[in-house]
Structure formats: C-alpha cells, structure tokens
Amino acid sequence: MDTNQIASILKSSELFPIPQGLKLSYGTAGFRGDAKLLESTVYRVGILSALRSLKLGSATIGLMITASHNKVSDNGIKVSDPSGGMLSQEWEPFADQIANASSPGELVSLIREFMEKEDITIGEKSAEVLLGRDTRPSGESLLRAAEIGVGSILGSVAIDIGILTTPQLHWMVRAKNKGLKATENDYFENLSVSFRCLIDLIPISGNKISKLLVDGANGVGGEKIEELRESLSNLDLEIRNTGRDGGVLNESVGADFVQKEKVLPLGFGSNDAGVRCASLDGDADRLVYFYVPLDSSSGEKVELLDGDKILSLFALFIKEQLNALDDDDKEGKQSRLGVVQTAYANGASTDYLRQLELDVVFAKTGVKHLHEKAAEFDIGIYFEANGHGTILFSESFLSWLVAKEKDLTARAQAGSEEHKAVSRLVAVSTLINQAVGDALSGLLLVEVILQHMGWSVEKWNELYKDLPSRQIKVEVPDRTAVVTTSEETEALKPLGIQDAINAEIKKYTRGRAFIRPSGTEDVVRVYAEASTQEAADSLANSVVQLVKSFLGSS
C-alpha cells in the first residue's frame, strides 16, 4: 500500500470516528444495530467491498443498506459477492476486525496486513461496487458513508442504484457479473416474461382469478410490487401497507411479525375472511401467506402458510414436472431434487417432505448456510420457516434442460407433456431468484402454481397440518453466553441449561425445544413445538424461565 493510499484512508476515516464501546459482529445477515451508531461501520464495509472486488479481478460487488425486519430506527449493511450470494464466510473475520478497529491507524494496519495475506494490489485494476438501500430514513446518509469508504480505495467506483429490495440488488450483481442485462427494468421484465410463460403452460385455462391481498410491511417491497403489477396479467393484486399511508416500517406489519406472532398485520381484518393474503418483510426477501378462515368466529384467528408450506408447494410442483420427464431421460440424467430446512422448520413439514420421498437436509439459521447446501443438488429448494428461500438450479442441470427443450422442439415434440414439463422447469429457473430468496419472485411462483393446480389457499394449507409451535424472544444481559452445537439444537453453554431444557421437553407429547442467540437482534430466541398449542406455549414459557434463571433478565 503506497503513501497516497494510506493518506486516503487516514483522511476519510477521520470523518467517521467509531462510537465509544461499539462492538459489532457480521452476524446472521451482515452488521445491524441502531442506525445512529453505524456510519463508521458502513464506511468500513465500503472499503472491504472495494478490496473484495479487487481480489476477484474487478468483479462487481454489491452493498445493501438495510436492517430487514428490524425496527425502523435500526439499520445495517450486508455484502453481495459476485455470484449474487452472500459475502464469502472466509472474509467475515476481516469484516469484524475492521468494523471494530478503534482508530484510523489500527484500521490502516489491519487493511495492510489483510491485503498482504490475500495478495491484493491497488492501482492495477479498478473496483466496482453497486450500492442499494431500503426505505429507512437513515439509509441516505449511510449510503454516503459507504460511497466514501469505497472511494477511499484509489481507483474504485461506487454506483448508487437507489432504493431497492435486497433481492433486486443481489440479482443485479449476479446479472452484471454474468454479462447479462442488469438494470431494475431488466429485473422486472425477467419476472413478467417468465411468469407469463408459466401462465401459458397452465393445463386448464379459464379459471377465475381470485384476489390476492399483499401486506408490503410499509417498506420497499410494496412500492416495487406496485411497479411490477403494471407489466403483469393474470393476477388480481391489492396492496396494503405501502408506507405511503402513514404506517411505520415493520411496526405490527410484515412477514416477520405475522410469522412470529401469528396475528393479522395492521390494515387487515375480519372483513378479509377467506381472502388469500401475502406478507413481505422490510427488504422484501421474505414471504409468508395467511388467511382468516371464513368460519372463524372471533375474526382474529389466522391460518399461516409459512416458508415451510411454500417450500412444500414448490417441491410438489417441481417433483410433478420431473416425473413427467421421459423414463429414458431420468436414467440418462439423474436429477437430484433436494430440500434444505433449519431447526425452526415445523416438524410436520419435515414429515410431509420425507413422505414425498425427498432428500431433506438441515442447515444452520441464516440463508448463507441453506444456500450452500441447496447448491449441492441439481435442483435444491431451501426455505427458512420465516419465508426466506428460493430454488437453485445447477448450471449443468439447467444446460441439460435447455438442450432437452431444443431437442424436443426439433423432434416435433413441442406441446407434448414432456416438453411442457421441461419448459416449466426452465421458466421456474428464470422466474425464481437464483441469487437469494426474493418475496416478489416467490409470490409470482406461488400464484402461478396455485393456478396450475386449481387450488385455493385453504386447499394448499391442507397439504399437512402444522404442529403447534411458539417462538419467544428473551432479552438477557449477554446473549453471547449461550453457545450451541453446530446444528444449533443443543446449548453447550451455560452449563446445565440443556439438561434442564431436556427435562422440560420430556413432559410433552411430540415436544421439541431449543434456544440460540439471535444473530440480528440482541435477544435469545426460544422455539418450542408440541402436540397442542397450550402445550407448545407452556413448553416455550418454561424454557424462557430457564433462560432467565441461567442468564438473568435485562
């Protein structure tokens, strides 16, 4: 690193002194915290992203300024690698180190050391970083901090691509690095063209299209889905909680709220009984469905169709298409379909997926872990119960599918059941975001599959019945006192807590419970499942008491 470069970092870092006592970790999904404390962090992640681009031969990197489902006063930053996936986990320790460096001098020496280790040189090539943000008011000034961070690495270019959903940014980064059209318009066009293609392949046409109510969480998703609606037919959408009607981001609205609390979001009521509803989270990478049953006497009861149910619907549809492939093909090309869940997946969903004879594997919480496992299959479907997920197609399987489609057309087999199935799979691969979970593309796929099957939301819900479950957040003085096994289902620390949890679990039929420290909020999460709602609640509450007595409550 030459003296000009050192001077550039020293000068810009003076603008963003680190708040006293700030200690951050890259966590489940990047850095998050009170927005007022994050300028130095975001500036430093700007530097990291420029270095990442240089390391990868000037590939385009993405930076997203968002705190997803957190409250509006929080914000955060996460990095997209050139593939559109999350930042390589190998770089997370460096992210932690520079985010916590206490002075400009320490920052420079950490960067110098890391560049030497990673063999990164500045000056030969230029770095490129796309910057996006959600609708949080703090986003604008944090974006400036990121720009200055990127710009402090000489010869680097930061491109502000404005207010976007997290999955849009990841999609654009991926497309850009593949040399494809990569603007927001291209994203919308891609969705509408592949959606149209799947609609045209529906076996029975002419079914009446029923209305879908969308809860936009008062965030960026509502805005974007309104834009997308312009280019869609075969959907009847009504969008609420767009953020323009005075509602607060994520406050009693959005996918995280609906999934965790199992209640209706603001703006929805008993008048909506029987109507299919969908809820997005604050940065539109999560999607859940819900409805109020028509026979619900209280009007408050909500039937939730979470990520597990979306995963099951997708798995069923993909399996149906794979089954329609000619037997000779299946022998020639063993298509491995697999699904990935986390410990938060409802036990009934796992039983159902196994009944479908699917390969079900488990990953740690956080999409970076699920994505990695899903990429091992020809078609890998992953979902967190909270509604973050997607379907990955391996490059080799996709090339095989495309060649197969051409071959069938050449053999005048266009219109055969096999040809249709192949075309559907190809269209799903372009509709569904290959970079990260995407509420917009997920919603379009759910809608087209329901039309394909001729199913109502109730019928879809009947695939299996969720085991009653309860999730509770516990505020404790130090959540890092909880250390779990790599599967996250057993607590190794504090010593003795797991035995106490096990003793509680034993008291319940189909009881299951675990605790883990959140990677995005300052809480310990408690999850419990049992054969009745009362039992799940009671098991969760006894585990909460154990957490409080072992860790103290704050």
Ligand SMILES: CC(=O)N[C@H]1[C@@H](OP(=O)(O)O)O[C@H](CO)[C@@H](O)[C@@H]1O
């Ligand atoms: C139980 C739960 O929903 N955890 C969420 C939440 O992580 P925590 O580490 O549990 O705070 O936010 C992550 C990022 O959005 C998401 O990937 C994950 O599934």
Ligand SMILES: [Mg+2]
């Ligand atoms: Mg999110």
